Amino acid sequence: MKNTPAHLDILDSHSLATASLENLYRIFTVPEAPNSTLGAIDKEISDNLMGFLTDRIVARERSLKAIEADFSGSQIPEVPQFVSDYTDFVLEKLVAQSVHTAAPGFIGHMATPLPYFMLPLSRIMVALNQNLVKIETSKAFTPLERQVLGMLHGMVYEQSDEFYAENLHNSERALGSFCSGGTTANITALWVARNRMFRPTEGFQGLAKEGIAAAMAHANYDRLAIVVSERGHYSLSKAADVLGIGRNNVISVPTDASSKISLDALRATCAELTANGTGIVSIVGIAGATETGQVDPLTEMAAVAQEFGTHFHVDAAWGGPTLLSNTYKHILKGIELADSVTIDAHKQLYVPMGAGMVVFKNPSALGAVEHHAEYILRAGSKDLGQYSIEGSRPGMAMLVHAAFHIIGRKGYEIIIDQNVQKAKTFARMIAAHPDFELITDPELNILNYRYVPAAVQAKLAAVDTEAQKVINDVLDRANRRMQKQQRAAGKTFVSRTRFSQHRYGGQPVSVFRVVMANPMTTLETLQIILDEQVELAGREGTKAILAEIPLES
Numbered sequence: 001m002k003n004t005p006a007h008l009d010i011l012d013s014h015s016l017a018t019a020s021l022e023n024l025y026r027i028f029t030v031p032e033a034p035n036s037t038l039g040a041i042d043k044e045i046s047d048n049l050m051g052f053l054t055d056r057i058v059a060r061e062r063s064l065k066a067i068e069a070d071f072s073g074s075q076i077p078e079v080p081q082f083v084s085d086y087t088d089f090v091l092e093k094l095v096a097q098s099v100h101t102a103a104p105g106f107i108g109h110m111a112t113p114l115p116y117f118m119l120p121l122s123r124i125m126v127a128l129n130q131n132l133v134k135i136e137t138s139k140a141f142t143p144l145e146r147q148v149l150g151m152l153h154g155m156v157y158e159q160s161d162e163f164y165a166e167n168l169h170n171s172e173r174a175l176g177s178f179c180s181g182g183t184t185a186n187i188t189a190l191w192v193a194r195n196r197m198f199r200p201t202e203g204f205q206g207l208a209k210e211g212i213a214a215a216m217a218h219a220n221y222d223r224l225a226i227v228v229s230e231r232g233h234y235s236l237s238k239a240a241d242v243l244g245i246g247r248n249n250v251i252s253v254p255t256d257a258s259s260k261i262s263l264d265a266l267r268a269t270c271a272e273l274t275a276n277g278t279g280i281v282s283i284v285g286i287a288g289a290t291e292t293g294q295v296d297p298l299t300e301m302a303a304v305a306q307e308f309g310t311h312f313h314v315d316a317a318w319g320g321p322t323l324l325s326n327t328y329k330h331i332l333k334g335i336e337l338a339d340s341v342t343i344d345a346h347k348q349l350y351v352p353m354g355a356g357m358v359v360f361k362n363p364s365a366l367g368a369v370e371h372h373a374e375y376i377l378r379a380g381s382k383d384l385g386q387y388s389i390e391g392s393r394p395g396m397a398m399l400v401h402a403a404f405h406i407i408g409r410k411g412y413e414i415i416i417d418q419n420v421q422k423a424k425t426f427a428r429m430i431a432a433h434p435d436f437e438l439i440t441d442p443e444l445n446i447l448n449y450r451y452v453p454a455a456v457q458a459k460l461a462a463v464d465t466e467a468q469k470v471i472n473d474v475l476d477r478a479n480r481r482m483q484k485q486q487r488a489a490g491k492t493f494v495s496r497t498r499f500s501q502h503r504y505g506g507q508p509v510s511v512f513r514v515v516m517a518n519p520m521t522t523l524e525t526l527q528i529i530l531d532e533q534v535e536l537a538g539r540e541g542t543k544a545i546l547a548e549i550p551l552e553s
């Protein structure tokens with residue numbers, strides 16, 4: 001039995017179905033009976049989603065190696081399996097071993113819990129299986145997607161009613177592109193920026209047709225660059241790679257003490273690049289840095305972009321929905337000056353994974369990447385597939401549309417205000433605790449901190465940078481160990497990152513990262529997380545590491 005594929009092992013106790021046309025007709029037509037395994041699960045999820053997730057996901061950590069053993073067969077099963085048997089496998093081997101991202105104590109990543117209505121609505125979306133590449137396969141879904149992009153455009157740019165009346169459903173225009181996520185949205189924005197920089201002119205058919213080598217020769221550039229702060233998301237390097245700009249040419253500008261891009265350094269970087277024959281494809285501002293949540297000074301960055309005649313993109317994948325809060329939208333001031341803005345719906349709009357968007361101030365900008373194909377995308381049509389990297393695309397816009405209507409701006413405002421206020425409260429709890437060091441005071445709803453015993457904090461404050469480095473290296477090991485143990489225990493979760501700290505002369509240190517986005521997270525949850533960390537710090541292994549720091553001098 002040694003070489004039996006794993007999928008056959010779990011079938012040992014079950015009978016196999018038979019492959020026949022009749023049985024195939026069944027799986028395409030007959031719904032599962034309510035008392036079947038799948039039917040029962042369906043009901044369980046409908047009745048109590050949180051209960052389903054809490055009960056069915058096992059918190060205990062199993063090694064990835066052990067889990068891999070459940071997925072080791074490399075052959076497509078020859079013989080079909082009954083749906084109920086397969087469902088048993090899913091529950092036992094997949095659901096149980098997944099991550100409870102919606103748990104109130106899971107505040108380490110950008111995965112947000114889903115409002116319940118998303119589940120039945122996604123079913124309708126899946127049932128209809130529309131393809132948004134074109135109207136022929138999506139009909140009302142295309143105007144719906146255009147409307148969603150228009151609403152997002154309105155949220156960012158606040159243009160007049162006439163502007164939207166003229167552009168929303170105009171076949172010559174597109175207010176944005178609906179993508180699978182923030183990465184594709186960023187790539188799309190920079191793709192447009194690049195192609196507009198090398199648009200067709202007399203004797204040059206444009207980069208889109210002639211390619212990057214011809215474009216650079218035509219414009220007399222030695223190199224192209226994307227300029228962003230050192231906190232830029234890694235998707236920008238992917239974009240630079242895919243677009244032929246090169247990862248080394250994502251130029252990192254240092255941040256100031258508040259983790260925002262240094263404007264002097266930005267100006268100096270742009271001046272130097274320009275003087276060296278480098279074409280700046282785009283300056284990118286961050287509105288909610290993935291690691292720290294900080295927002296760059298967007299108004300000033302827009303002025304720099306204008307000064308250097310370059311595209312200004314704002315990566316608001318995380319922070320964009322803050323614009324729905326009248327309390328906090330001022331933090332993103334200047335975003336309306338951007339040529340393009342990325343916003344992820346699957347983050348703070350609480351839509352299931354697979355929904356990112358990029359909107360363009362100029363409704364003709366996307367024309368720079370327009371693509372036609374005779375059989376499918378005819379010029380002059382309203383098909384949104386003309387402007388997307390992806391071909392076939394699902395009707396995810398429906399779920400954004402649903403959330404906009406069912407939650408409403410006022411509903412989002414409540415959620416967002418709560419998130420920011422909770423982050424600020426947590427920051428105060430951390431700062432007030434003698435054994436924690438608050439690293440990033442939250443501007444939005446992300447913050448960073450680490451465990452540093454009070455005596456070590458006093459010592460750090462008293463020694464020079466060199467001695468600080470020695471201590472910080474020890475603290476890094478202790479904090480990393482604590483974070484891993486907390487994750488393994490499975491009760492709560494904060495993530496971990498590492499970035500340079502002004503207060504320690506630019507040394508990078510490892511810190512905990514908290515993303516406050518779950519409306520079900522309470523102050524009590526936050527206290528439990530801190531208490532657990534204190535308990536972890538007191539365990540033998542971590543205590544031994546911390547003891548390496550000499551406190552008597």
Ligand SMILES: *Cc1c(COP(=O)(O)O)cnc(C)c1O
Binds near residue numbers: 110184288318
């Ligand atoms: C999450 C994020 C991205 C990438 O988005 P995906 O949806 O994960 O592709 C890009 N930029 C920022 C600032 C982000 O927070």
